[in-house]
Amino acid sequence: AYDRAPQLFDWLAALEVAGLIALVFWFLAYRFLIQKDVTFFHTSVPRIGAGIIVGYLPVFLIDEVWDLARQPLPYLLAVVLMLGFAILLYLYVEVHSRLSDPRRAFARALDIFLLGMIESAGLGLIVTALLGPLMAGRNWGLGQVQALAETRHTLAPFVGELPRVLGVEPFWVFPSAVLLMSVLAFFIGTFLQLLWEDLPITEPL
Numbered sequence: 001a002y003d004r005a006p007q008l009f010d011w012l013a014a015l016e017v018a019g020l021i022a023l024v025f026w027f028l029a030y031r032f033l034i035q036k037d038v039t040f041f042h043t044s045v046p047r048i049g050a051g052i053i054v055g056y057l058p059v060f061l062i063d064e065v066w067d068l069a070r071q072p073l074p075y076l077l078a079v080v081l082m083l084g085f086a087i088l089l090y091l092y093v094e095v096h097s098r099l100s101d102p103r104r105a106f107a108r109a110l111d112i113f114l115l116g117m118i119e120s121a122g123l124g125l126i127v128t129a130l131l132g133p134l135m136a137g138r139n140w141g142l143g144q145v146q147a148l149a150e151t152r153h154t155l156a157p158f159v160g161e162l163p164r165v166l167g168v169e170p171f172w173v174f175p176s177a178v179l180l181m182s183v184l185a186f187f188i189g190t191f192l193q194l195l196w197e198d199l200p201i202t203e204p205l
Contacts, residue, residue, distance in 0.1 A: 002161040009162075014171035017129045020122055047193065048116045048186075052123060055189030059181050060127055066139035069177040073159055076180055083187045088113045090190060116190075120182040128174045128181070129167075136165065136174060148172065 002009050031037045059065055069076070091112050096105035128135075133148050142151040142165075152165035158176045166173040 013166035013173040017171040051189030051193040055185035120186045124178040
């Protein structure tokens with residue numbers, strides 16, 4: 001479908017990133033700095049967000065991760081599913097230690113997993129939009145950041161005709177990179193935080 005209306009897809013992707021950045025700015029500038037309201041922060045399981053941020057530090061700046069994000073979709077899906085099941089299994093074990101009912105424990109673990117994936121994907125969209133052009137230009141052979149709009153078409157499509165780089169300057173989206181890095185950052189952040197603090201990621205701050 002992308003080849004039928006490429007500009008529509010590009011503008012929708014750019015608007016998604018711009019809206020997400022505006023939402024984060026609204027929360028930090030208005031809800032936090034002006035209203036001093038952190039209710040949403042506490043209801044979003046803050047240890048998950050903190051773990052994801054920690055997980056993005058090694059993931060985003062490693063060239064091999066960007067090379068992996070350029071691989072064919074079946075390979076990416078295999079990696080994503082393997083890591084995703086490992087995260088869900090860990091969350092289920094942690095929740096099940098507090099809830100004796102397996103069904104309730106799995107439902108709660110799944111809710112936490114989906115919340116973490118939404119947070120990780122949102123952060124991934126913002127981070128890759130800000131710094132992705134530099135990393136993609138260096139690792140995907142796209143040249144200078146200013147030439148991204150012209151050189152992105154040299155990459156093999158991600159899914160069907162959907163390219164690996166969407167959007168318009170300065171709001172770029174990297175679907176394959178966001179998919180891979182979201183799960184990788186969630187996975188690394190979850191277990192790094194457990195090693196550092198000896199506390200499960202489901203614990204409150």
